[in-house]
Amino acid sequence: MKFAMIGAGAMGLRYGILLQEAGNDVTFIDTWQPNIDKIREQGGAYVSRDHKDRHLVPIKLETPESYHGDPDILIFFTKQMQLADFLKRCEHFFNDRQYAFTCMNGMGHIEKLQQYFADDKIIAGTALIATVLNGPGDVDFMGKRGAGKMNMANLTEKPDEMTHRLFDELEKAQMHPTLTTNxxxxxxxxxxxxxxxxxxxxxxxxxxxxxxxxxxxxxxxxxxxxxxxxxxxxxxxxxxxxxxxxxxxxxxxxxxxxxxxxxxxxxxxxxxxxxxxxxxxxxxxxxxxxxxxxxxxxxxxxxxxxxxxxxxxxxxxxxxxxxxxxxxxxxxxxx
Missing domain, CATH: 1.10.1040.10 (N-(1-d-carboxylethyl)-l-norvaline Dehydrogenase; domain 2)
Structure with a gap:
């Protein structure tokens, strides 16, 4: 599947890199200039696990303005207070076919996503997955591979084919998703x-x-x-x-x-x-x-x-x- 990861912070990098390693086409989109500069300078993001085995993972990175792709699913991992600006800056590559998925902390983001995506194209969830951003372009996945779990649900509470495809890719990435209808x-x-x-x-x-x-x-x-x-x-x-x-x-x-x-x-x-x-x-x-x-x-x-x-x-x-x-x-x- 083709993903656009909106936000290349701690959780954005973890989800995106693991989906990439599971065989998907992932492009990261970010607005934090120090992060953008460091990732481009390095040719990717440095990844550790529990402070060990630090290694460089090549990734594709764009800004909202430079990206013109057509992903199947956009995954949003921004801070709640940043989401409105991200959505406005990314609006030019949204279309009616795409799905929006997010596991952001807190509440308030769904109403913002509804301004750009139809209810039957919104999937949201929660993640019990610990990740630390050490600095620009440097992320630490906490816990052994496969640690953590997540829940996901459709806004309409009616899972469709794309929901199940996303579920399968998250399972391959060892995110251990659970699909609910609540x-x-x-x-x-x-x-x-x-x-x-x-x-x-x-x-x-x-x-x-x-x-x-x-x-x-x-x-x-x-x-x-x-x-x-x-x-x-x-x-x-x-x-x-x-x-x-x-x-x-x-x-x-x-x-x-x-x-x-x-x-x-x-x-x-x-x-x-x-x-x-x-x-x-x-x-x-x-x-x-x-x-x-x-x-x-x-x-x-x-x-x-x-x-x-x-x-x-x-x-x-x-x-x-x-x-x-x-x-x-x-x-x-x-x-």
């Missing part, structure tokens, strides 16, 4: 999962295992999950796991499957990038308000993450100012 329940179950792990690990800058081994981790997670499940019940969303199953998944993922992993929200925070908390905990709180339910814990954590972002931004300004002052003093002395 679209919003599938997506929201992962949003709730991320609302616990991503936010708490980011707030305290800890790996998932440290959270999972904390004696009060169950109590912290249970409070967030109960609020989210209460809201989904009010909205008529049938989640794909029970509250107890979600708690068990949190326990297994933090303590056993990925104890050394830092979630993507943490990676954004430490690199001074905006986090997606408004599309995760903030989305849950917004949905609650639509049903006169105040998700007080989710609201509190959303505001705390923004406070941490604000604090880091002020620290960065202070560092930059001190650096500029030192450079100015050095220049004055030289003169």
């Amino acid at each position: 679209f919003k329940g599938t997506l929201m179950t992962k949003v709730i999962f991320n609302s616990v792990i991503n936010t708490l690990c980011t707030m305290f800058e800890i790996p998932m295992g440290e959270l999972g081994n904390f004696e009060k981790a169950y109590d912290l997670g249970r409070q967030l999950i109960d609020e989210a499940y209460d809201i989904c019940e009010r909205d008529g969303i049938t989640l794909v796991s029970s509250r107890e199953e979600e708690m068990h998944a949190l326990d297994i993922n933090t303590r056993i499957d990925m104890p050394l992993h830092y979630p993507s929200m943490y990676q954004d925070m430490i690199h001074d990038r905006p986090t997606e908390v408004d599309y995760i905990n903030g989305y849950i709180a917004k949905l609650g308000r639509e049903h006169n339910y105040e998700a007080k814990t989710h609201i509190f954590l959303t505001n705390l993450v923004h406070l941490a972002e604000y604090h880091r931004a002020n620290e960065k300004k202070a560092r930059d100012a001190a650096k500029a002052e030192a450079m100015q003093a050095k220049t004055t002395q030289s003169a």
Whole structure:
């Protein structure tokens, strides 16, 4: 199959490279100039697995403006706040035959995709797959080959031939997909999962295992999950796991499957990038308000993450100012 991977960050590179290795034609499309420059300079992206076996994988890379292909499926792996701009810049090569597929974190992206693709051409899912972008053109696949799993569902909840073809290619790429016919329940179950792990690990800058081994981790997670499940019940969303199953998944993922992993929200925070908390905990709180339910814990954590972002931004300004002052003093002395 022919794929266009919209976004060549950590997850975009992982999905795209594994689909390429499974025999598919993949072109990566990105807008982050340092990433574009490094990949073109290297002739591809460097790939490691658990910090080992770093090697160069040749890939095809374009910008939205330079790409004029006609892929069967466009796979979107951007940050939520970047998607609208990506879609606008890529619109010139969209057509009615193509399918859009995404496993992006958070919620808010489906409505944006619907502005460009018909409902029966949209497939979305969730990924329990840990990946780290070390820097431009340098990605680390966490876990042994075949580690992780994912869910996928059609927006119409009616799988068609293209859905099954995509499923087969993802299976060949060892992504271990599960096909469901519960679209919003599938997506929201992962949003709730991320609302616990991503936010708490980011707030305290800890790996998932440290959270999972904390004696009060169950109590912290249970409070967030109960609020989210209460809201989904009010909205008529049938989640794909029970509250107890979600708690068990949190326990297994933090303590056993990925104890050394830092979630993507943490990676954004430490690199001074905006986090997606408004599309995760903030989305849950917004949905609650639509049903006169105040998700007080989710609201509190959303505001705390923004406070941490604000604090880091002020620290960065202070560092930059001190650096500029030192450079100015050095220049004055030289003169």
